[in-house]
Amino acid sequence: MPQKKIFYSLLLFILSIGIILGTHFDAFLYQDTVAKVVSVKTLNRQKNIDEHENVDHTTTQKLTLEILNTRQKGQHVQVHNSYTESQAVDQKYHVGQQVLISLSHNQNVVIKGLKRDTFIVALICLTISLILLIVHKKGLMAIISLMVNSLLFILAIQLELIHNGKNILPIFSGLVFIFTLVTLALIFGLNRQLLVAATATIISTFISFGLFLLILNSTHEQGIHYEAMSYAVQQPKIIFLAQILIGALGAIMDEATDITSTLQQLRLENPAFKFKQIFPVGMGMGRQIIGPLISILFLIFMADTIPMAVLYLRNGNSILQTFNWTMYLGLVQSLVSAIGIVLTVPLTSVLAGQLLGGNQNGRR
Amino acid sequence: MGVVSALALVLLVLLLLVTGKDTFSIFGGLILNFLMIFMVIILISLGTPPLLTALILGLLILALIIFFSPVTLTTGAVAYLVSVVVILLLVVLILPVQYFGQLQGFGNESNEELGVFSLLIGISFPQIACATILLSALGAIAEASIAMASALRALLIETPSLSKHQLYQDGRQIGRKVMATAFNTLFFGFFGGYLALFIWFVELKYSPALLINDKLFIAEIASIIIAIVAVTLTVPLTTFLMTRWRHKFEIDNRSDS
Structure with missing residues (x-):
């Protein structure tokens, strides 16, 4: 075995060096x-x-x-x-x-x-090597899942282009289903756990989205400046709504997966357990992970606003103006995501309590 | 009422219904985190060195996320220590990444929107880029270290006689799961944050050659990768520290080594 390991490590190393050098001398391709x-x-x-x-x-x-x-x-x-x-x-x-x-x-x-091609290729090679070094070849699964998702993403944007950007929301709503089913099927396989986690993910995503639309309507979008969005010149509102749909999906799936697999385990160990015993365990787990999950997305969305906010402040804008024009949309996206993350906990717990039978042979 | 206030209110009510008394720490933690990000922006605008500012307030943000979540003190301490080591490693990694990638500031894509501003603001955008990348990885580091430390603690309490080797093996298995889910969260988080930019690239028919050298595109990819590396480093470090500190979890460690 160690010989094989050395062989694969060496192969990976040579391959990486090859790719990096290749992009360094690829001027003739341009x-x-x-x-x-x-x-x-x-x-x-x-x-x-x-x-x-x-x-x-x-x-x-x-x-x-x-x-x-x-x-x-x-x-x-x-x-x-x-x-x-x-x-x-x-x-x-x-x-x-x-x-x-x-x-x-x-x-x-x-x-x-x-x-910048050599730089980014080198960074990607180093990262893949690091992942394989730390979790060995089973880390490949995580990398493959990322690649499949990237591919789906590129396809979706291409599809959006074919439709001349007219159907962004329907396309990305459909994508929510596909992303969820593909990602979760890679984790669970085709079984009842997949059904629980996928249903919970999709329902939470759309309920939080619906709540957001409702709030937009009842507040008359007060405080939102879509025109503050960078790069969305044509239909900023629609693109922002699509961002909201996609942004929290990973976190929500993460959460639904955790709760579902734990509850499945619980049910397997205690076949006599009924809804009354299972539901509270799911809720208890959810309570522990809600906070950190909300923080992940919050920091991604808010850190992104820093360069523009600094530019605003140094150009003599007030703190309030800077907040309204650079941070408001990021904060809105963080809050809608947080709502989705909170909703997932009871939804997954209820569904798991109802649907995960003790005699069900799930993978775990 | 503005959209943010309405959303915050809905979130608060839902948190009360779902988490009960933990609402205070979750919602309070979120507000404090927001104030921290605000502080970072204001301090940088006042002229403090951006990367150092982000690092120092980043340590505070990590403490807020970890100690405001319902973990025991020892688990929290392990998670925090790991996060601090990882964030320091990230600084060492981000500096060459910024140097070779030159990811700072705004792209040609934003020219129109920047027209009204003076760009000669005397603050280093390369350093702001480092600060941004560092801060956007913090949540993922905290989440991964908490998940790892809690899972290993549960394992140690369940089976106190676990050998060091077995603990490493289990740590690796838990680590794989933590990594896979964290990667997903990051992937969708980043793509959800930058969808507008990606649609823009496609609509303007950027060629692959243009895209792979574009400052904004590469900056986004580099941010995702740095966050992924951060999570990947967090996993074995937590296992290592938990193995070292297992006696702190009141577990007999004579069966060790």
Whole structure:
């Protein structure tokens, strides 16, 4: 066995190195011109004070780039790059970095951005290796589940595109069903536990969503500025609603899975147990995990607002304005998710109490 | 009444119905966490170093999540210690990730929306990017360490004679489950948070070549990966610490080694 282990580790290692090196030298695959920074000279540094009295510095650097692909391969071109100390939309370049550029006929160079493929591929390879190192090959299941979900996700967005973005909500509602069934089937297999966990997940998701729509209606959406959403120019409200549907799904499934498998175990160990004995155990478990689960999503949604909120505050906006325009939607999403997470506990406990028979042969 | 207040009210009522007296700690913890995030934003805007600010307040947020959840003091202590070690490891990991990925600030995608702002605000967006990535992983770290520590504690109490080797084996098995579910939570959480961005990419027909080098896209993927790594590191660390500290759970450890 250890020999096999060494073999697979070595294989993984060589494969990773291969992929990482491959992306480092993949310039020939690009249609855009790829170039490497071969020398950097700092030209000048200038102090800026803006109308809000923020002090920043703008530095101009002269970069010499070596072109790595296209017919101009091997040629050197020069370009000026200026970056600010805060680097909000610009960046400082170093020798050795690869960049994507566009090159006009008179050798006018514009840097389009850093080439990040090697970086992200290396990070993914390292992470997969770490997961396999820690939980061995059974960790593959978790990785596969992630990949299947990513694929479904890409398909859904493509589908949305085919419909010209007209059916975002129906598509993502359908996706809730598919995601739930696929993910939970990978965990439980096809049995009654799947039925319990999937039903609880789907019902909680849609009840919390319905409650949210009801609240939107009765409060006349007071306080919400959909136009504060980044990248959702065309129909921000619909896209926000789709985000709400999808965002808490993982946490809710997580919770429903935990409660269902524990209650199944309980029922197997005590076949005589009735609803009255099973239900409270589920509720007790739920109480323990609600808090941390809510925090996971809360921190994901709120941390995301930090860069924009800082920009707002430094541009002389009041704390209230900043809150309303940068944090409000994240907070709304956190709260709707939290409602779904809380609802899942009694729903799963009731369903498990009713449906998990003691003589049922589940996987666990 | 605003949407947030109405939602908060509904959440409060549901929590009272479902969790009874635990409502206070869950809801209170959530409010305190919100205040912490608010503090992070205000402090960074006042000019404190972003990453350090996020790290220090992050330690407080972890304490809030772990000790406001219904765990015993020893379990909580193990979970907290593990979380602190993991968050420090994350800082060490995030710095090179930011250096090589240059994930800071805003993409070309946001140009329109940024037009009215002065971007020369004198605060390092690379450091803010590190702070954001660090904070968005905190919840997952806390949840994984609590789940691991509670499960191992239950195991030790059930079978006090468990050998060290057996404990590691069981720890690995529990760890797999904790990881798989945490990955799911993170996956949907992040995709739910950035759906607008992904739809944008598809609508503007970003080519794969453009996408894999795009600052915003890569920044999101890197955030998910860092959170996944955080959970992955949490699992064996908790098992290790629980094995070391098993006597603290009033269990005979002479059968050990």
